Amino acid sequence: MASTKLEKAITGLMDTFHEHSRKQKHYDKLNLEELTQYIKEEFPIFLSTCATDDPDGFIKGFFDKYKDKDGEVSFNDCMTIIGIIAKTYHNRSHNDMTCGDRR
Amino acid sequence: MASTKLEKAITGLMDTFHEHSRKQKHYDKLNLEELTQYIKEEFPIFLSTCATDDPDGFIKGFFDKYKDKDGEVSFNDCMTIIGIIAKTYHNRSHNDMTCGDRR
Numbered sequence: 001m002a003s004t005k006l007e008k009a010i011t012g013l014m015d016t017f018h019e020h021s022r023k024q025k026h027y028d029k030l031n032l033e034e035l036t037q038y039i040k041e042e043f044p045i046f047l048s049t050c051a052t053d054d055p056d057g058f059i060k061g062f063f064d065k066y067k068d069k070d071g072e073v074s075f076n077d078c079m080t081i082i083g084i085i086a087k088t089y090h091n092r093s094h095n096d097m098t099c100g101d102r103r
Numbered sequence: 104m105a106s107t108k109l110e111k112a113i114t115g116l117m118d119t120f121h122e123h124s125r126k127q128k129h130y131d132k133l134n135l136e137e138l139t140q141y142i143k144e145e146f147p148i149f150l151s152t153c154a155t156d157d158p159d160g161f162i163k164g165f166f167d168k169y170k171d172k173d174g175e176v177s178f179n180d181c182m183t184i185i186g187i188i189a190k191t192y193h194n195r196s197h198n199d200m201t202c203g204d205r206r
Binding site: 006011018042094 | 109179
């Protein structure tokens, strides 16, 4: 079955998650170091909008909130984080340069 | 600032949301008809995995769960739905053809 543009976008999100998650055990989850590198490399506009002062502390806040019983962030939990990140890009699409939920 | 591959993926999700949401009022939210068309057009593999019997009823279940005070689905709520959809594509990346959370 051919993939649509959005299915390809989801596949891109997933492949990049796996590129980072497989660096260290658990191979299908992100530890703090992997999540930090993932967000810094993949979402620089988000970080520059929401966490200029302390990006590492900001990312650790996500990690502490969304880590699971293994103490790591699964793909499902990462999609929740990406949903939060996406709000900021959505704001920008409406010329609103604020972080998080649109005012 | 140049966009990364994942920033482009998020932009793609957002642009396609807007293509559908602007068809009818509210122009930045999806009504049931818009959400149904959006999921059917953009995520056929998901639907064929999770809702072969009654795709319209399945999508209405999402709509009823995630619609807001305006009775429509906002971009933020839609990202929650996309997160759920993405789980099924993640399963497939691990050769698991089941719907939803990985077994």
